[in-house]
Amino acid sequence: MSEQSRHTALHTQHEAHGASFTDFGGWQMPLKYRSELQEHHTVRKAAGLFDLSHMGEVLVTGPEAGEFLNYALVSNLAVIAVGKAKYSLICTPEGGVIDDLITYRLAEDSFLVVPNASNAGVVAEELRVRAKGFDVAVEDQSEATALIAVQGPTAEAVLLDLARPEDADTIRGLKYYAAVELELAGLPVLLARTGYTGEDGFEIFIGSGFAVRLWDEALRAGSAHGLLPCGLAARDSLRLEAGMPLYGHELGLGTNPFEAGLGPVVSTKKADDFVGRSVLEPLKAVEPARRLVGLRAVGRRSARAGYDVVVDGTRVGSVTSGLPSPTLGYPVALAYVASEYSDPGTQVQVDLRGRPEPFTVIATPFYRREKPAGSAQ
């Protein structure tokens, strides 16, 4: 596979901002503009602007759209209200995770499914296959859709400056995991209050042809609110502090939802059969052999993806993500460990390139923002 990696509609903008790029899921994406640490702290204290156009967008429409998604995904999508969103999983018949994704209900018979960049094609194809026998249309709109996120405590202020005055109350009142169609900078968008940073924030779906105008307008409006463009390095350190899984690290075909701590996402109450149900339903009642846990280093060296978790010289698990937390000032990691070692407070070691160092199992998220009193969320 020596396929040339793709550019988003905002590539020229990133180059002009001095981004260094990385290949991610087949796309050339900004890794950082200047300093990934500064970008991280900016999202915690003000706001960051992210190009997430590498994410997929699959539109599912038709009279049986809700029924179909209840079959194709593990959650109960048919019951969510128009304008609301739900985090879910698409699993194999064997219960492995093909992807984690967010689904927005745009209308009674219309849903937008948002898979990860690296899985967008696979998910679109899998949805098409699973749609057989349902009265639905599945359209991969990834190419035509850009996705721009504004994340951080001043994100709402940035959005209000981009919106028409008559939409201000709608934006202030927009709940977490809800979305609304409106205009920003005079351009039609789907505005969602979702994110992957642990902060308040928004994700904006917009036609690729309008992406540059919205990006430039957001930078202009954001300058009064401390907004900076941010790359994938900051996105990764932010999501890890927030304890959020990343496909390919915490989730994969070899992972089941229960060991990942995503049991509540699997709806065994819905009447509909769904792909993976026969394997997943019995797993719900039993203790998984391993669990995804948070780890905090006792020392200053960081655990990294792939390192062994060790107890008394025996391997009991494996680190999936880890880094020195910029906000907390100590190293944190996510790891799968044998369930007997998964209780918070358990002392384990991680083999850091041949030298075992002590770590403590702790609850996630590692970082939780303070919500202002009277917040909409």
Add this chain to the structure above:
Amino acid sequence: MSNIPEGLYYTAEHEWVSEPAVDGTVRVGITDFAQDALGDVVYVQMPEEGTGVTGSDVIGEVESTKSVSDIYAPVSGQVVARNEALDDDPSLINSDPYGEGWLLEIKVSDPSVVQDLLSSADYSQQVG
């Protein structure tokens, strides 16, 4: 283009070594190319003063949020100084890799081996 000053010696592991002083002491750091690839440095681990080191052994590490790089001893000798300023401000490695962001001073057992390291021209070719 990364900055590769003349008058220093370089290693394939992206470290620089100064011209030995009269007493055979060299200063060691990581190159501009290395700091840029690593990203914002948040933690440095280095041997204490007085530690004996052997050329090409791993003697420490430099960590950013994104990744971690081993520090190799570029030459054999004894650590005679470590840059204590990095304990408080490891970002000096990013802002001034050839100056305030130096790592260690090593008193080299055989100063002539320094001549066998890469020249700035050799190293430039390596990092393209």
